[in-house]
Amino acid sequence: MAFDFKKEYKEFYMPKNKPEIVTVPQANYIAVRGKGNPNEIDGAYQKAISILYAVAYTLKMSYKTEHKIEGFFEYVVPPLEGFWWQDNVDGIDYADKAAFNWISVIRLPEFITQKDFEWAVETASEKKKLDCSSAEFLTVDEGLCVQIMHIGAFDDEPQTVTLMDEYIAQNGYENDITESRLHHEIYLSDARKVAPEKWKTVIRHPIKRSRQQS
Numbered sequence: 001m002a003f004d005f006k007k008e009y010k011e012f013y014m015p016k017n018k019p020e021i022v023t024v025p026q027a028n029y030i031a032v033r034g035k036g037n038p039n040e041i042d043g044a045y046q047k048a049i050s051i052l053y054a055v056a057y058t059l060k061m062s063y064k065t066e067h068k069i070e071g072f073f074e075y076v077v078p079p080l081e082g083f084w085w086q087d088n089v090d091g092i093d094y095a096d097k098a099a100f101n102w103i104s105v106i107r108l109p110e111f112i113t114q115k116d117f118e119w120a121v122e123t124a125s126e127k128k129k130l131d132c133s134s135a136e137f138l139t140v141d142e143g144l145c146v147q148i149m150h151i152g153a154f155d156d157e158p159q160t161v162t163l164m165d166e167y168i169a170q171n172g173y174e175n176d177i178t179e180s181r182l183h184h185e186i187y188l189s190d191a192r193k194v195a196p197e198k199w200k201t202v203i204r205h206p207i208k209r210s211r212q213q214s
Contacts, residue, residue, distance in 0.1 A: 003075040019167035024142035029105035031138035071111035078107040083182040147204040153196040181206035
């Protein structure tokens with residue numbers, strides 16, 4: 001049976017719908033950076049997703065090609081994720097989607113190296129007739145975080161984030177969102193097939209011990 005990140009690492013992909021504190025280990029990703037409204041038809045975000053999946057599935061199916069990856073085992077492509085922020089905004093202004101900066105990512109198995117990644121970008125570009133040169137090999141070490149399973153539309157996230165903020169304050173922590181530690185979402189539902197009120201999204205924020213507790 002193919003390795004499934006969601007099943008093997010349930011604590012990071014299937015949290016409860018109440019806040020919890022976790023320490024997230026370092027991981028590698030396929031990443032594409034951009035800016036703008038993610039809902040824009042044929043916009044930068046939609047194009048970024050096409051690139052991510054092109055590279056992801058090229059790597060997943062590499063065992064059927066002449067490019068052999070050391071340590072390879074069959075796996076399920078992990079879900080789409082995203083890191084989000086807005087310039088000069090404390091938190092997130094969900095009403096101003098055009099101001100979003102984002103890094104869209106798909107997690108990579110640990111056996112994928114930079115060399116394997118570069119092969120996949122080149123191969124996907126050729127076979128899919130799609131310029132995948134904007135994809136990058138990104139390593140993220142999130143560390144101490146608070147996370148929750150958000151059920152519902154993205155525009156309803158502020159209420160869930162408020163629950164997270166209250167929880168960390170009650171437990172002696174505070175948000176530590178910076179230029180390098182960002183608002184993180186993991187998308188577990190297919191928005192094309194599932195009604196918005198049933199969407200499942202993991203929301204994760206970096207935290208630190210509050211100054212009063214340190």
